[in-house]
Structure formats: C-alpha cells, structure tokens
Amino acid sequence: MSLRWPDLHLGQEFQSRTRTITEADVVAFAGLTGDYSEIHMSESFAAAGDFGGRIAHGLLVLSYAHGMMLGGGLLADCAVAFLGMSEWRFRGSVHLGDTIQVKFRVGELRKSRSLEHRGILTFDVEIVNQHGAVVQSGRKSLLLSTEAAPRGR
Incomplete structure (x- = not known):
C-alpha cells in the first residue's frame, strides 16, 4: 500500500525486506560501473587485506538499500523526486553472503517554502547486516x- 502525505508523521518507523548480497550482484555492479577494484573482485587479494575477504561496493549496498526502501511503492502515490542525501557514512563492510536490511524513520516532514502543494520528507536511515551492525547510515530527502492523489491510480 502506498502512503500519502497525510499518512506520514514524525518518528514513524519502517523496515525493508532483507536481501543477501551475492557474487552475481558484485560482478554485475562492477560491469555496470567499471569498478573492478581487487577488494571486490579478487579473493586472494582481498583475503590478505583488512577485511579478510571480498566485500561489496559501498555504492552497490547504497543502491540496493534505496530500492529496498522505496522500490516497493511505499510512496508511489505522492513521490515527486529524490532530493539527495546528507550525513551519509559508510560504517562497516558488507561481505559476499551478508544479508542487509534498511531501517528508516521519518526525521523531518515539512511543507515546501517555494513549491505549492509540495512537502519535504527526510528519512533517518540505517542499513544493517544480519548481525544487526550498522554498515551505512545517513539521511535521505524526498519531494x-x-x-x-486517488489511491490505486
């Protein structure tokens, strides 16, 4: 079900479904972006490094998290645009085989000062792994x- 502006309130909490990061995810992301860094692609290189093995691209995790938050239609009836992120931090690594989930809450909700019939929604976001450790966090804002809008448009 899609939420609309009147359905939202400060402090409202959500959590996404989970997703396990696979070898195919990392290889496909490398192919799409051209980022073939050995920490993502070479097990022997990565095993000798700080993380003890290959890790997913931070931007891959961020991209999946965005889709996990909003790709299911949570705000389909009222979303106009993604405005940006602030205070974003990459706080931990995500290894192949790790499972992530997004926990997010309404941190700010206000009418736009410059656009009639528009509002700004800011989510406080944490991406957590299967152990509950926060691997990325920050704020995402939407117009x-x-x-x-009529439901089920």
Missing part, C-alpha cells in the same frame, strides 16, 4: 506531493 512529495501534499495533495491527495
């Missing part, structure tokens, strides 16, 4: 319509 929403404050007008009631």
Whole structure:
C-alpha cells in the first residue's frame, strides 16, 4: 500500500525486506560501473587485506538499500523526486553472503517554502547486516506531493 502525505508523521518507523548480497550482484555492479577494484573482485587479494575477504561496493549496498526502501511503492502515490542525501557514512563492510536490511524513520516532514502543494520528507536511515551492525547510515530527502492523489491510480 502506498502512503500519502497525510499518512506520514514524525518518528514513524519502517523496515525493508532483507536481501543477501551475492557474487552475481558484485560482478554485475562492477560491469555496470567499471569498478573492478581487487577488494571486490579478487579473493586472494582481498583475503590478505583488512577485511579478510571480498566485500561489496559501498555504492552497490547504497543502491540496493534505496530500492529496498522505496522500490516497493511505499510512496508511489505522492513521490515527486529524490532530493539527495546528507550525513551519509559508510560504517562497516558488507561481505559476499551478508544479508542487509534498511531501517528508516521519518526525521523531518515539512511543507515546501517555494513549491505549492509540495512537502519535504527526510528519512533517518540505517542499513544493517544480519548481525544487526550498522554498515551505512545517513539521511535521505524526498519531494512529495501534499495533495491527495486517488489511491490505486
């Protein structure tokens, strides 16, 4: 079910489904971005490094998390645009085989000062692994319509 502006309130909490990061995910992301860094692609190189093995690209994890938050249609009836991120931190590594989940809450909700019938929603976001450790965190802001759109459009 898609939420609309009137359904949202400060402090409202959400959590996504989970997703396990696979070899195929990392290889496909490397191919799409051209980032073939050995820490992502070479087990022998990565095993000798700080992480003890290959890790997923930080931006791969961030991209998946964005889709896990919003790709299921949570705000489909009112989302206008993704405005950006702030205070984003990469706090831990994600190894191949790790499972991530996104926990997010409404941290700010206000009407736009410059655009009629628009509001700004800011989520406080944590991406956690299967052990509950926060691997990335920060804030994501979206522009929403404050007008009631018919449900099921």
